[in-house]
Amino acid sequence: MNKLSRGNHRKVAFVMAMALVASLSQVAPAAAKGDDIVILIGEKDSGWCAQDSPGLDQISAKNAVAETLTIMNEKGKIVPYLAKTVENSADFKTWKFTLREGIYFHDGEELTAATVLANVAANLGLNPLIPASLPAIAWQDGFGGVTSLAQFAAKAQALGKYVVQFNLPAPRPLFNESWYANGRPVIWSTKTLQTKACGTTVGAGTGPFKIRSKGVDQFQTVLEANPNYWRKDAAGKRLPKAATVTYKVVLDAAQRTNALVKGQADIATFGASSGPQLNEMKKNAKLVLFEGRRDTTWSFHMNTTAAPFNSKSARLAFSYAIDREALAKVVAKGNADAAYCFGATYHPYNLSNGGKKKCATFDLAKAKQYVAAYKTETGKDLTVLLPTTESTESAKANQAVCNMLKKAGAACSLMPPVTATAVILRGFALQQQVSWFNVVAGYSPAFADLFSRKTNLELSGFRFTNPGLAACFQTALETNAAAKYQECAAVLHGEAYWVPTYNEGGFIVARNTVTGLGETPLPVGGKRPVVGLSGFDIASVKVSD
Amino acid sequence: MKYRVALKNLAKAVLVLFLVTFSISILVRWLPGDPIEILMPFATEEGRAALRAELGLDINVVQYYFSWLFDLLRGDFGVWYASTGDGGGVPVRSMLAVALPRSLLIMLYTMVVSIVFAVPLGIFLAYRAETRTDKTISNVLFAVSSIPSFAIGLALAFVVGVQLDLLPVIGYVPFAENPSEHFRSLVMPVVSLSIGLIATFSRLLRVDMIATLREDFVTMASSKGLSNMWILWRHVLRPSSSTLMTSAALQMGALIGGAVVIESVFALNGFGMLLTTAIATRQYLAIQSLVALIAIAYIVFNLIVDVLYAVVDPRVRGGRG
Amino acid sequence: MNSMMSIGNLHVRFATPFGSLEAVRSVDLEIPAGASVGIVGESGSGKTVACRAAMGLLSGSNVQRDGTVVFDGKELTAMTREEVRNEFGTGMAMIFQDPMTALNPVRRIGTQLSESLRLRLGMDKKAALARSAELLSLVRIPDPEAMLKKFPYQLSGGMRQRVMIAIAISCNPKLLFADEPTTALDVTVQAQILQLLSELRRDLKMSMVLITHDLGVVANHTDFVAVMYAGEVVEQATTAELFANMKMPYTQALLNSIPNIEMKSGERLQVIEGRLPNPVDRPKGCGFVTRCSYAQQKCHDEHPPLLDAGNGHLYRCWYPLGHTIARKP
Numbered sequence A: 001m002n003k004l005s006r007g008n009h010r011k012v013a014f015v016m017a018m019a020l021v022a023s024l025s026q027v028a029p030a031a032a033k034g035d036d037i038v039i040l041i042g043e044k045d046s047g048w049c050a051q052d053s054p055g056l057d058q059i060s061a062k063n064a065v066a067e068t069l070t071i072m073n074e075k076g077k078i079v080p081y082l083a084k085t086v087e088n089s090a091d092f093k094t095w096k097f098t099l100r101e102g103i104y105f106h107d108g109e110e111l112t113a114a115t116v117l118a119n120v121a122a123n124l125g126l127n128p129l130i131p132a133s134l135p136a137i138a139w140q141d142g143f144g145g146v147t148s149l150a151q152f153a154a155k156a157q158a159l160g161k162y163v164v165q166f167n168l169p170a171p172r173p174l175f176n177e178s179w180y181a182n183g184r185p186v187i188w189s190t191k192t193l194q195t196k197a198c199g200t201t202v203g204a205g206t207g208p209f210k211i212r213s214k215g216v217d218q219f220q221t222v223l224e225a226n227p228n229y230w231r232k233d234a235a236g237k238r239l240p241k242a243a244t245v246t247y248k249v250v251l252d253a254a255q256r257t258n259a260l261v262k263g264q265a266d267i268a269t270f271g272a273s274s275g276p277q278l279n280e281m282k283k284n285a286k287l288v289l290f291e292g293r294r295d296t297t298w299s300f301h302m303n304t305t306a307a308p309f310n311s312k313s314a315r316l317a318f319s320y321a322i323d324r325e326a327l328a329k330v331v332a333k334g335n336a337d338a339a340y341c342f343g344a345t346y347h348p349y350n351l352s353n354g355g356k357k358k359c360a361t362f363d364l365a366k367a368k369q370y371v372a373a374y375k376t377e378t379g380k381d382l383t384v385l386l387p388t389t390e391s392t393e394s395a396k397a398n399q400a401v402c403n404m405l406k407k408a409g410a411a412c413s414l415m416p417p418v419t420a421t422a423v424i425l426r427g428f429a430l431q432q433q434v435s436w437f438n439v440v441a442g443y444s445p446a447f448a449d450l451f452s453r454k455t456n457l458e459l460s461g462f463r464f465t466n467p468g469l470a471a472c473f474q475t476a477l478e479t480n481a482a483a484k485y486q487e488c489a490a491v492l493h494g495e496a497y498w499v500p501t502y503n504e505g506g507f508i509v510a511r512n513t514v515t516g517l518g519e520t521p522l523p524v525g526g527k528r529p530v531v532g533l534s535g536f537d538i539a540s541v542k543v544s545d
Numbered sequence B: 001m002k003y004r005v006a007l008k009n010l011a012k013a014v015l016v017l018f019l020v021t022f023s024i025s026i027l028v029r030w031l032p033g034d035p036i037e038i039l040m041p042f043a044t045e046e047g048r049a050a051l052r053a054e055l056g057l058d059i060n061v062v063q064y065y066f067s068w069l070f071d072l073l074r075g076d077f078g079v080w081y082a083s084t085g086d087g088g089g090v091p092v093r094s095m096l097a098v099a100l101p102r103s104l105l106i107m108l109y110t111m112v113v114s115i116v117f118a119v120p121l122g123i124f125l126a127y128r129a130e131t132r133t134d135k136t137i138s139n140v141l142f143a144v145s146s147i148p149s150f151a152i153g154l155a156l157a158f159v160v161g162v163q164l165d166l167l168p169v170i171g172y173v174p175f176a177e178n179p180s181e182h183f184r185s186l187v188m189p190v191v192s193l194s195i196g197l198i199a200t201f202s203r204l205l206r207v208d209m210i211a212t213l214r215e216d217f218v219t220m221a222s223s224k225g226l227s228n229m230w231i232l233w234r235h236v237l238r239p240s241s242s243t244l245m246t247s248a249a250l251q252m253g254a255l256i257g258g259a260v261v262i263e264s265v266f267a268l269n270g271f272g273m274l275l276t277t278a279i280a281t282r283q284y285l286a287i288q289s290l291v292a293l294i295a296i297a298y299i300v301f302n303l304i305v306d307v308l309y310a311v312v313d314p315r316v317r318g319g320r321g
Numbered sequence C: 001m002n003s004m005m006s007i008g009n010l011h012v013r014f015a016t017p018f019g020s021l022e023a024v025r026s027v028d029l030e031i032p033a034g035a036s037v038g039i040v041g042e043s044g045s046g047k048t049v050a051c052r053a054a055m056g057l058l059s060g061s062n063v064q065r066d067g068t069v070v071f072d073g074k075e076l077t078a079m080t081r082e083e084v085r086n087e088f089g090t091g092m093a094m095i096f097q098d099p100m101t102a103l104n105p106v107r108r109i110g111t112q113l114s115e116s117l118r119l120r121l122g123m124d125k126k127a128a129l130a131r132s133a134e135l136l137s138l139v140r141i142p143d144p145e146a147m148l149k150k151f152p153y154q155l156s157g158g159m160r161q162r163v164m165i166a167i168a169i170s171c172n173p174k175l176l177f178a179d180e181p182t183t184a185l186d187v188t189v190q191a192q193i194l195q196l197l198s199e200l201r202r203d204l205k206m207s208m209v210l211i212t213h214d215l216g217v218v219a220n221h222t223d224f225v226a227v228m229y230a231g232e233v234v235e236q237a238t239t240a241e242l243f244a245n246m247k248m249p250y251t252q253a254l255l256n257s258i259p260n261i262e263m264k265s266g267e268r269l270q271v272i273e274g275r276l277p278n279p280v281d282r283p284k285g286c287g288f289v290t291r292c293s294y295a296q297q298k299c300h301d302e303h304p305p306l307l308d309a310g311n312g313h314l315y316r317c318w319y320p321l322g323h324t325i326a327r328k329p
Ligand SMILES: Nc1ncnc2c1ncn2[C@@H]1O[C@H](COP(=O)(O)OP(=O)(O)OP(=O)(O)O)[C@@H](O)[C@H]1O
Pocket: C014, C016, C021, C023, C041, C042, C043, C044, C045, C046, C047, C048, C049, C050, C097, C279
């Protein structure tokens, strides 16, 4: 009789076990093959508007949908893209963009001079529906601070259906680069502009893929092939090659690795801080790694409005205390370089003199000296509080920095971890002593602008009041003279406003079944880098079985 | 007189809801940083003023609270501001429609799995109380309950997902889309969340069962010649389960918003993720609505447990005799 | 006379934080088939422990039981737990002392009553419930059908006690231990219950061990009596002999403490002046010595052995009572 009860329990357990086995034994469907590509990215979609600052991950998706007038080729040179030619006057004040003909947006609109003007106006904040944006800061400046459509119309006209000309009040030698800005100022169709959504949920660009769906929770973006895409492959065949591309957000680098190894995804992106995973994947014959040029500099950005880093001694102590070689190892396990100078080596800001000179150095004796100087100045011990994000990498890296500071005699502790976004936002809001994040030190004049103009961005994130520096950068901007850039960068370093730590390039890792990465030719010849500052080109990508 | 008790409970629930949501209104304002600066760093002055008005930063918190409350009661959970900075965005409700069912299902499965394993284990340990088996297993359980769920999750993903190639390591599949894939996609997350709970629950049950085993009615039951199993399951379990149920109710609430790490590891993107992002990006309205939902969840789960108490212990039903 | 149960040299020790507590020491007891044996003694004297130990109901790692118990020709003390369990319900049953705690508070009366029938006698659910109702009417519970659906908390103490009796007799046990079946009850109810038990015993041909404080109960409902004090049997005889030739000062003291009708139910008895000896650290002489008006020096120094008055009347006293006490009606 006792069996009665026991038997029942056994039956339940048996049924449950069977259900489990049944569900387990059903083999996982292989990753989408052939025409459907799954790409894992480590960053949530923060929006595709020009002022959003997506990293490598999101910008790839955005640039698969919408494109820029100019683009950077694999040699780091800005070349025309949606524009067929870009011409400028000798004084860099008149710029003429001639568009390619026969390019259509996903919603059927043809790309014309009028569309481009609408986009500029929108990005300038002149279209009341569209807010100002980061590249717009550069444009605002370039146009001499236009505030109305009428003023704008005097400076930008269509010279024909496909020709736009800009008349700038001051020389802007790098105006063509403003139209690339690492893939941010894309050209949307006029209708898209009117939705104000800039592709956040819907949007028509000219890119190889169009938006099929964007998850309302921003974790999944599905794109489908644009049958009327304008570029062709090297053999003159139609692009894109894949039918759909799904971008999925997987925040955990180890899980991106796992999914890739397993075949749940075809491509995934990684930062250098995923060093352990990268090194592991390098050994996996099924995977191929591509690394971008190491031109993204992770720097500490000092909050110069508050103690302790309103003191130059404190900033210098910090800068001298950091052993960058050691830090690069801790952070990236061999997947990043120590960074001493501000900006990538090819950049005019870069003071390294071809890599020989070290602009900021690790010098423990000097660090100690400045810690002492800070004490004499303020009567207080130098106490540093570093923000951390929830990732284990962040804790490790910041702990390493803390240890270095402690060796120099400063006190240091970590703030309770928050999300990566929160660290950046709190940095902007000047609620931290420092923020440690990456700045793509590309050619962008917008970048010099950060220092030269009192913009919202400056107010938010990079505030330091140094009129001399601002003036210096303003001149550099107008002359594009290397000597001037170097002069400004020297001030930046001398004051240790920013403390470079390491340089990384983005990584993308693909299964060896993936073909066509970085193979699409650019219309003016050459190619885009496989991994560039605006992501990677997926127009030619296909997955074989 | 039962409806009076029900009314009293309802009044209590409403009061709790009010206190929670109202204090959140205040606390949200205490979050460091100007939300305008964070929500729309590049906005124009007009844009800022508009958002300021919309977030009720200009009016006092009481006024603001009630306007939020009336919106909520009308089913309007507020707007998730897009960084376009024009005050536009996605309704929080549509984001909830994606995130909430996932989190509820994960919570449900986790609870079922945890209880199904914890109860026999707890019974076994109580039955073997103070023997070497009990001591060994109890110590192991204590250790297990302190392993963070994400560590278990990552280990599982590597071993079961990659090495054995049995289960997907990322992603969520809705039941309606593919039932078997739905379960497969949740096996590892649910197991990761359950292991700690199994340890906690079985230890709670063990303690209560040991106390119940000392009761006279248990000796009485054995004097009737009933088997140990029968006695443990039919006589001892129910009177020993109140701590377990209370704890389960709390864990149910906690799992709704607190499974964020596991959601992140397995790319499930449920409610926890939504809330974390809302806080990080100062989505005032969303934070408040989400927290209100969590409070409601706690209250509902507690009500459910109150009902369960009554099922399990008839004395509760009739008022203590 | 056949023996129903024979208990030989029973010892029960509990390991406690204060040391080993010997709750039952060297108890010998014979329960003849069909007879009713009373065990009397004040609270804490070891009556319950002795009976539970005899049945094999004491469990736990802190319990040590020694001695032999032979039940119905089978040596329980040599059997496995499972084998002993097979005797429960059908062979031996016990009415627990406290009706408030001995019924499972979360299960219906019907379930608790019918489960023995189903599990021990193999009845199906319906038959078991029908039989349960019969059993309830047998113990004079009005409207037994309704009672089946009730929970213990809905019942008065007397009703619970009746339910316990019904459970105990449900499988027709040969031997019934009734552990103070009336202590918690009203005096009028007490009489009814005792009457009921006696009738049931007669009708069902059970042997019975009736545990009580109350010598009056013993006088009316038992054939044999064992008086326990501090874990020992201190006097043992047929009921008639005991009341005719009471030997122990302790038994006499118990007799003097019989509750009278005016006492309210539940009121604690004023039993005997003084307290039981510390069970962990016993005096070396007679355990009753500090409370006994007949005590001499010898009582302090030497533990009295169990002596036989010649007619099977056993007592444990150096200076037994010499006079006769009139039997109470
Ligand atoms: N599980 C146990 N652990 C330790 N000591 C116990 C245990 N059970 C009983 N005792 C002790 O054994 C002694 C005898 O207890 P028992 O319950 O048999 O007394 P009793 O004669 O039935 O008294 P009452 O009339 O109050 O029921 C007491 O001192 C009691 O404290």
